[in-house]
Amino acid sequence: MVNPNTNIFLLENALDNLLEGFQIISPEWKYLYVNKSVIKQSKCNSKEDLIGFTMMEKFPGIENTKLFKVLSRCMLKGNSKYFENKFDFPDGTQGWFELRIEPIPQGLFILSIDITERKQAEKEIEIKSADLLKANAELDRFVYSVAHDLRSPLTSILGLLSFIEQDDNEFEKIKHLNLIKSRIEKMDEFIKNVLSYSKNNRIEVKVQNISIRKEIDDKLNIYKNLLESNMIDIQLEIDQSVPFYCDHTRFSMIIENLISNAIKYHDPKKSNRYIKIKGNADINVVNLIFEDNGIGIPYKHQDKIFKMFYRVSNQIPGSGLGLFIVKETLEKLGGKIWVDSIPKIKTSFNCEIRNYLS
Numbered sequence: 001m002v003n004p005n006t007n008i009f010l011l012e013n014a015l016d017n018l019l020e021g022f023q024i025i026s027p028e029w030k031y032l033y034v035n036k037s038v039i040k041q042s043k044c045n046s047k048e049d050l051i052g053f054t055m056m057e058k059f060p061g062i063e064n065t066k067l068f069k070v071l072s073r074c075m076l077k078g079n080s081k082y083f084e085n086k087f088d089f090p091d092g093t094q095g096w097f098e099l100r101i102e103p104i105p106q107g108l109f110i111l112s113i114d115i116t117e118r119k120q121a122e123k124e125i126e127i128k129s130a131d132l133l134k135a136n137a138e139l140d141r142f143v144y145s146v147a148h149d150l151r152s153p154l155t156s157i158l159g160l161l162s163f164i165e166q167d168d169n170e171f172e173k174i175k176h177l178n179l180i181k182s183r184i185e186k187m188d189e190f191i192k193n194v195l196s197y198s199k200n201n202r203i204e205v206k207v208q209n210i211s212i213r214k215e216i217d218d219k220l221n222i223y224k225n226l227l228e229s230n231m232i233d234i235q236l237e238i239d240q241s242v243p244f245y246c247d248h249t250r251f252s253m254i255i256e257n258l259i260s261n262a263i264k265y266h267d268p269k270k271s272n273r274y275i276k277i278k279g280n281a282d283i284n285v286v287n288l289i290f291e292d293n294g295i296g297i298p299y300k301h302q303d304k305i306f307k308m309f310y311r312v313s314n315q316i317p318g319s320g321l322g323l324f325i326v327k328e329t330l331e332k333l334g335g336k337i338w339v340d341s342i343p344k345i346k347t348s349f350n351c352e353i354r355n356y357l358s
């Protein structure tokens with residue numbers, strides 16, 4: 001005959017080797033039996049940490065949880081129950097468990113499986129699906145707007161070409177050819193914007209040492225004629241005492257867009273037109289401010305101007321992509337941008353850019 005102690009030993013050994021937690025709770029909510037998996041799932045060190053104690057002693061506040069309500073109902077009515085439960089541990093962490101509760105003469109028998117990892121994976125999939133839906137909707141809008149924005153200058157070029165075909169007057173021909181040139185430049189500008197958007201998404205960040213002042217000077221040089229013809233005064237205050245490491249192409253694209261906007265949206269009615277560019281760098285971050293006393297941005301548009309294709313008005317030509325790409329690029333560089341503007345008075349764009357030195 002087999003020694004009953006041997007049987008108990010074998011049974012305990014088998015239960016301890018189960019992946020599932022196995023516990024018996026008395027009607028007074030005391031732990032009567034727990035296997036090794038329960039120790040692990042409850043974040044305890046040994047069986048002695050639980051056995052003989054009540055659930056309330058080990059997990060204060062458990063009596064106010066949904067889980068406890070279910071357990072009480074099972075205990076009282078002798079019901080079985082199978083459900084998934086989120087458990088808040090005293091150390092502030094959380095875990096997800098699949099629980100099967102069965103009433104037994106000694107109280108309740110609970111079988112538990114830790115499904116925290118599965119739940120986390122499900123959550124990640126949920127977030128990714130939402131991102132994917134957003135990206136799809138963005139792509140739809142993008143394709144529509146790109147096609148539209150490329151077609152309108154083409155249509156006007158075709159119209160101008162038919163004028164030229166019919167026109168004998170040399171002067172008129174040159175006028176129309178110049179108009180065609182400006183439409184093509186507009187298209188080229190737009191395609192450049194679309195390309196920088198796509199590059200920002202595709203190409204890895206490549207950092208190098210950058211002189212903020214030199215970058216800004218170079219850009220201001222490109223716009224020298226425009227600045228002079230519009231009589232816009234430039235004020236530069238750059239304080240860079242530490243090296244600044246950043247992706248050169250992206251950094252240069254950001255400042256070019258902000259300078260071009262500050263020029264484009266100047267106020268021709270003001271006599272003292274200016275653009276003030278301030279910059280300072282520490283080992284962690286570079287702050288840049290582009291301030292202009294141009295036409296300003298009406299308050300109701302201020303939180304929308306960073307959206308794809310968003311434009312306040314069509315009076316001045318543009319595609320409404322510049323600030324969207326600047327914002328996306330800054331996010332890629334670990335930075336951010338925000339705007340302060342008083343309509344008709346002034347506008348300042350504030351950028352915070354990560355210094356890759358640290």
Ligand SMILES: Nc1ncnc2c1ncn2[C@@H]1O[C@H](COP(=O)(O)OP(=O)(O)OP(=O)(O)O)[C@@H](O)[C@H]1O
Binds near residue numbers: 261265
């Ligand atoms: N400095 C500024 N002052 C006033 N309004 C501005 C300024 N910068 C941007 N805006 C407003 O924000 C809108 C969006 O700017 P954004 O640079 O994205 O597009 P855009 O200049 O219209 O076209 P582009 O794609 O050619 O840059 C502009 O249409 C303009 O109304």
Ligand SMILES: [Mg+2]
Binds near residue numbers: 257260261318323
């Ligand atoms: Mg712009």
